[in-house]
Amino acid sequence: MRIAVVGTGYVGLVVGACFAETGNDVVCVDRDAAKIRMLRRGQIPIYEPGLEELVRRNRAEKRLTFSTTLPDAVRKAEVVFIAVGTPTGEDGSADLQHVLAAAREIGRAMTGYTVVVDKSTVPAGTAARVREAIGRETPHPFSVVSNPEFLKQGAAVEDFLKPDRVVIGADDDRAATTMRDLYRPFTRTGAPIMVMDTTSAELCKYAANAMLATRISFMNEVANVCERFGADVDKVRQAIASDRRIGPAFLFPGIGYGGSCFPKDVKAVIKFATDKRYRFRILEAVETVNESQKLRLLERLDGHFGKSLKGKTIALWGLAFKPRTDDMREAPSIAIIKGILARGGKVRAFDPVARAVAKKLFGSKITYARNAYDAAKGADALLLVTEWNEFREPDFARVRRVMRSPVLIDGRNLYDPAQIRSLGFTYASIGRP
Numbered sequence: 001m002r003i004a005v006v007g008t009g010y011v012g013l014v015v016g017a018c019f020a021e022t023g024n025d026v027v028c029v030d031r032d033a034a035k036i037r038m039l040r041r042g043q044i045p046i047y048e049p050g051l052e053e054l055v056r057r058n059r060a061e062k063r064l065t066f067s068t069t070l071p072d073a074v075r076k077a078e079v080v081f082i083a084v085g086t087p088t089g090e091d092g093s094a095d096l097q098h099v100l101a102a103a104r105e106i107g108r109a110m111t112g113y114t115v116v117v118d119k120s121t122v123p124a125g126t127a128a129r130v131r132e133a134i135g136r137e138t139p140h141p142f143s144v145v146s147n148p149e150f151l152k153q154g155a156a157v158e159d160f161l162k163p164d165r166v167v168i169g170a171d172d173d174r175a176a177t178t179m180r181d182l183y184r185p186f187t188r189t190g191a192p193i194m195v196m197d198t199t200s201a202e203l204c205k206y207a208a209n210a211m212l213a214t215r216i217s218f219m220n221e222v223a224n225v226c227e228r229f230g231a232d233v234d235k236v237r238q239a240i241a242s243d244r245r246i247g248p249a250f251l252f253p254g255i256g257y258g259g260s261c262f263p264k265d266v267k268a269v270i271k272f273a274t275d276k277r278y279r280f281r282i283l284e285a286v287e288t289v290n291e292s293q294k295l296r297l298l299e300r301l302d303g304h305f306g307k308s309l310k311g312k313t314i315a316l317w318g319l320a321f322k323p324r325t326d327d328m329r330e331a332p333s334i335a336i337i338k339g340i341l342a343r344g345g346k347v348r349a350f351d352p353v354a355r356a357v358a359k360k361l362f363g364s365k366i367t368y369a370r371n372a373y374d375a376a377k378g379a380d381a382l383l384l385v386t387e388w389n390e391f392r393e394p395d396f397a398r399v400r401r402v403m404r405s406p407v408l409i410d411g412r413n414l415y416d417p418a419q420i421r422s423l424g425f426t427y428a429s430i431g432r433p
Ligand SMILES: NC(=O)c1ccc[n+]([C@@H]2O[C@H](COP(=O)([O-])OP(=O)(O)OC[C@H]3O[C@@H](n4cnc5c(N)ncnc54)[C@H](O)[C@@H]3O)[C@@H](O)[C@H]2O)c1
Pocket: 006, 007, 008, 009, 010, 011, 012, 029, 030, 031, 032, 035, 070, 083, 084, 085, 086, 098, 101, 102, 119, 120, 121, 122, 149, 150, 151, 152, 153, 260, 261
């Protein structure tokens, strides 16, 4: 099939590359000319495991191309995916300006029947608005499909190639058949393709993210209660995770969720429920808990050093909102760095891949270390922020040697408290005695 993907970000690039991989002709469009130039040179603008190889192979086979001109790409396409950003608007709602602008442009460029697919995460009822926006611009027939994306950054390629399920919201059979054909290669192992109305499909994505965010905030609250009783949240987590009704995923306490999806999607659900005069009280609490959880490491620093960090250097291991990505959108590290700087402290940070992104955010306000030990050098405390694999078993004797004072605050419960203390560290984590 001939496909155009509008928006070549974390989602659009993965979607485009994966559809090219199954033999389709894909043009990925973005209005960011610098991004397209990089991709045309064979460079990948984001860090995502496995993506570079996929893009290289499909570019070489000429199945995957990149463009800044949407009309050219859309004119030839049978299916057009909208994968632009839907950031939080001023009132907390998902800002649809990019989606609707893309829809209008697609409408103007179409030359015959086209399936237009909302891949971006959009509130219930958006398919109707996209339909209207396109309809005003074109005399040609078209279908609008809602096809929410469930991939997770850090494992996006694998998630897309082997989905748990594919959700297709289609209000007509022709579009549903096209979408089934497109996804068949990815569902041969039996993953279901679930076809439903567009509004239900739109809600699937928000319900999934809201549920996952709820589990995280719930476990963070359990951890906070454990701390007050001197209980061990790890033991509690393992016990409830083995209950088949609960399961093990998304039960790790830490310093709150971040990233480009959970924070904005939770806000969006609260807002669109409110617009329908429904108060989504659980999600209001999920958000409040998350905001305070992001500050837990700062509270720990306050407990140790008092309110001022003047003359102190704090090392950070990890900046990305989670491992295996360079994405720092809404990352807890941002609130932590701002808090340290506001207390007069200095930050020495190391992240295996997020350095360039962090530089755009913090410039020369913090120091960027070459590796984990370099970050710890001369530090008065070390904060474990992102649980990258390479931080799991460092040479603690070396870390202790290079630090000015051996204070380790573990925001991800990565280490064994007894072992770390036996090495001479003052150690604190989340919800463990
Ligand atoms: N990042 C994820 O893990 C993830 C997962 C599932 C769903 N989503 C959803 O997918 C959507 C995209 O997310 P993302 O993380 O890929 O965003 P992103 O910011 O990485 O990429 C969006 C891209 O769209 C481009 N763009 C915006 N308007 C455009 C236009 N009119 N024409 C051409 N290009 C345009 C931007 O330049 C940018 O490169 C969002 O709705 C998000 O909620 C994201």
